[in-house]
Amino acid sequence: MLFETTIAGSLPKPSWLAEPEKLWAPWRLAGAELEAAKIDATLLAVKLQEDAGIDIVTAGEQARQHFVHGFLERVEGIDFQNRVEMGIRNDRYKAMVPTVTGPLKLKGRVHAAEAKAARAHTKRRLKFTLPGPMTIADTVADRHYGDQKTMAFAFADLLNEEARALARDGIDVIQFDEPAFNVFMDQVNVWGIAALERAAAGLACRTAVHICYGYGIKANIDWKETLGAEWRQYEAIFPALAASRIDQVSVECRNSKVPIGLLGLLKGKDVLVGAIDVASDEIETPEDVAATIEAAMQHVPKERIVACTNCGMAPMRRDIAEAKLVALAEGAALARKRFG
Ligand code: ZN
Numbered sequence: 148m149l150f151e152t153t154i155a156g157s158l159p160k161p162s163w164l165a166e167p168e169k170l171w172a173p174w175r176l177a178g179a180e181l182e183a184a185k186i187d188a189t190l191l192a193v194k195l196q197e198d199a200g201i202d203i204v205t206a207g208e209q210a211r212q213h214f215v216h217g218f219l220e221r222v223e224g225i226d227f228q229n230r231v232e233m234g235i236r237n238d239r240y241k242a243m244v245p246t247v248t249g250p251l252k253l254k255g256r257v258h259a260a261e262a263k264a265a266r267a268h269t270k271r272r273l274k275f276t277l278p279g280p281m282t283i284a285d286t287v288a289d290r291h292y293g294d295q296k297t298m299a300f301a302f303a304d305l306l307n308e309e310a311r312a313l314a315r316d317g318i319d320v321i322q323f324d325e326p327a328f329n330v331f332m333d334q335v336n337v338w339g340i341a342a343l344e345r346a347a348a349g350l351a352c353r354t355a356v357h358i359c360y361g362y363g364i365k366a367n368i369d370w371k372e373t374l375g376a377e378w379r380q381y382e383a384i385f386p387a388l389a390a391s392r393i394d395q396v397s398v399e400c401r402n403s404k405v406p407i408g409l410l411g412l413l414k415g416k417d418v419l420v421g422a423i424d425v426a427s428d429e430i431e432t433p434e435d436v437a438a439t440i441e442a443a444m445q446h447v448p449k450e451r452i453v454a455c456t457n458c459g460m461a462p463m464r465r466d467i468a469e470a471k472l473v474a475l476a477e478g479a480a481l482a483r484k485r486f487g
Contacts, residue, residue: 200476436478
């Protein structure tokens with residue numbers, strides 16, 4: 148089927164689980180109650196996507212507080228008590244980040260509970276998201292490895308261990324989120340893509356990478372103001388991504404200053420075309436979504452286009468996010484009718 152639909156990853160959490168409309172939102176429960184509530188919210192996220200008509204659904208990232216730290220919490224060698232303030236994404240924002248103090252090792256499975264719960268309750272294809280190694284390495288303070296590349300490859304091995312387990316759980320697509328990829332373009336080509344391939348090595352399922360200019364939060368909006376009228380950062384990394392072993396690339400297109408022609412550099416890849424703006428509360432019409440797909444079709448073979456959101460929807464209002472899911476599915480259906 149042409150123009151299948153999926154989302155970048157996250158959906159807003161219900162207000163009984165975490166404080167709404169907030170990144171890093173504090174949990175509202177604790178202990179066993181919290182763990183049960185995370186699973187309840189996961190099933191709700193899957194159901195909302197199914198009912199909206201999304202083809203490849205996700206667990207909605209309901210079980211993690213933040214897309215990077217959800218993974219780090221299960222890693223040995225990281226000191227969460229000893230947090231230091233660090234400018235991340237090339238000093239775009241300050242964050243209190245944990246410290247790597249020793250050799251990195253997984254304490255056990257990271258996402259088994261929510262992955263298995265989602266798998267047990269949907270017959271649709273299921274995508275699961277993990278942070279990418281370069282982005283993780285940019286979101287912790289290193290007091291052990293002494294070299295960012297070495298540390299990123301250590302994280303890549305851990306990611307690979309969890310990714311292989313997720314594939315055994317029945318996950319169909321594993322996506323690594325690498326927002327650091329449009330910040331450190333030189334290192335992306337030198338080692339970022341190699342680290343990503345290490346994380347995705349030997350996976351029986353499909354693999355994807357989501358690169359993006361970030362959620363619609365103020366620090367990102369201010370940063371985007373400085374990038375000029377056309378965002379050509381991807382020009383430097385798409386050829387190497389096209390040559391990589393990753394199957395799919397997720398890119399923002401709706402209301403984006405990324406010149407759509409750059410998608411043509413992703414030869415041989417499935418392109419997850421962001422047709423829903425997550426930085427705006429204005430709900431796209433199906434016509435808007437079909438128009439974004441049509442624009443992408445000028446540069447990507449239509450068989451390789453998957454309709455997607457620009458980025459995660461975690462910080463959005465729930466009703467708006469749900470309406471946007473419906474618009475995405477209806478817009479893809481319209482495009483199918485029109486261009487199929
Ligand atoms: Zn994103």
